[in-house]
Amino acid sequence: MAPTGKFSLSIPFKLSKLKQMMTRTKRAKKSGRTPKGASTPVAKKNSEDPPVLQDSHEVLHQWDEAVKHYGGDLGNVPKEELRTLVYAGIPMKYRKSLWHEWGSHQLRGDSNKLLPLASEEAAMRIAKDVPRTQTWFDDVQRSTLRRLLLAHAAQSPAVGYCQGMNFIAGTLVALGFDEASAFDIFCHIEETLCDGYHSSDLGGFHQDVSVLEDLVFRFLPSAHAMLTSAGVPLVLLAIDHFITLTSRTWALEATARLWDALLWEGRPVLFASFLAVLDLHLSVPMDDKHGSFEVLESFKHASAKGAAEHLDELMERTRYFVDLIPDSLLEELHASHVEA
Numbered sequence: 377m378a379p380t381g382k383f384s385l386s387i388p389f390k391l392s393k394l395k396q397m398m399t400r401t402k403r404a405k406k407s408g409r410t411p412k413g414a415s416t417p418v419a420k421k422n423s424e425d426p427p428v429l430q431d432s433h434e435v436l437h438q439w440d441e442a443v444k445h446y447g448g449d450l451g452n453v454p455k456e457e458l459r460t461l462v463y464a465g466i467p468m469k470y471r472k473s474l475w476h477e478w479g480s481h482q483l484r485g486d487s488n489k490l491l492p493l494a495s496e497e498a499a500m501r502i503a504k505d506v507p508r509t510q511t512w513f514d515d516v517q518r519s520t521l522r523r524l525l526l527a528h529a530a531q532s533p534a535v536g537y538c539q540g541m542n543f544i545a546g547t548l549v550a551l552g553f554d555e556a557s558a559f560d561i562f563c564h565i566e567e568t569l570c571d572g573y574h575s576s577d578l579g580g581f582h583q584d585v586s587v588l589e590d591l592v593f594r595f596l597p598s599a600h601a602m603l604t605s606a607g608v609p610l611v612l613l614a615i616d617h618f619i620t621l622t623s624r625t626w627a628l629e630a631t632a633r634l635w636d637a638l639l640w641e642g643r644p645v646l647f648a649s650f651l652a653v654l655d656l657h658l659s660v661p662m663d664d665k666h667g668s669f670e671v672l673e674s675f676k677h678a679s680a681k682g683a684a685e686h687l688d689e690l691m692e693r694t695r696y697f698v699d700l701i702p703d704s705l706l707e708e709l710h711a712s713h714v715e716a
Contacts, residue, residue: 429628431465431468435467438464439467442457443470458640459695463636463691463692463694464688464691466636471632471636472552472553475553476557487523487556490526491523491527494526494527494530495530497536498525498529501537503522505542506521506522509542510549510550517549520555524545524558524562527559528541528559528562528563528566532566534575535575537574538573540574540619543624544562544565545562547635561639565621569621569638570619573618573619574619581618583713586713587710588614590709590712591647591651595651595701596655599658602658603658608668612672613654617646621634621635621638625679626684630687637694637695642703644706645698647697647701651694651701652690652694653679653690655697656682656689657679659675659678
């Protein structure tokens, strides 16, 4: 049975209401207002300087030793041992091949042939969003991102293009994947991890937030009670985490570490990682001076800062919650909302 409370969503949560609340957030940011109770903002993710990813020497050594021990084939590494390595972070020398292996289950052909088939509307929206996805992208990276989004819009005309896709595809560009691999992985993410998230009514996202609310009620009852008491809709806290898979708000290294586990173990990681963030970083001021906006901003700042500064702790907590929410539980909860 789904929990009830002030922030229950009654699918679908009105899209117009969501847009109004997000617009309020954007206007407050433009005015330079710092919400009460918010922690000191971390450095903006979209800075002018490209991020520098440096592999941990210890983690790299562990991966190299595992590869050597198992005859150069990661496929020979026992599942639990590989799982431990994945949650510790995949070095870039292995990440590209593993992500492609885990995220390209079908041959999609030459994406360049799809480019002319994208709708004019999708092309116009993509052209607007590409320059503001990562301000440090050079012309080549922007061109690659544009082509990825156009090709996907042409391949999935019923979906076309939706904001949020640009940050997901942009992460693959930022990590240096070649265009063919990036397209395969991007399509896999959209079709299996973000199914329905970027449709016109965000239907898949709304359904997953209902499932997420059930999980918060079950595993983090104190957090559920705090949010219900404060009248904070869970959808507002979860939107960036799900719609962009953290890629809009988290540092590139943190997003890459999360995607290591997400591409390895699938959708449970997405729900588990949000539970981990909520468990570690939710702080709701219990007074009349703080509304939904202040709680939202405080949580966003704390979670982004926590992902940047305490990433190992976050990934350990994510792994803990993954063990509590297998695919079978997600399927059961999804079915309950479809029936409702």
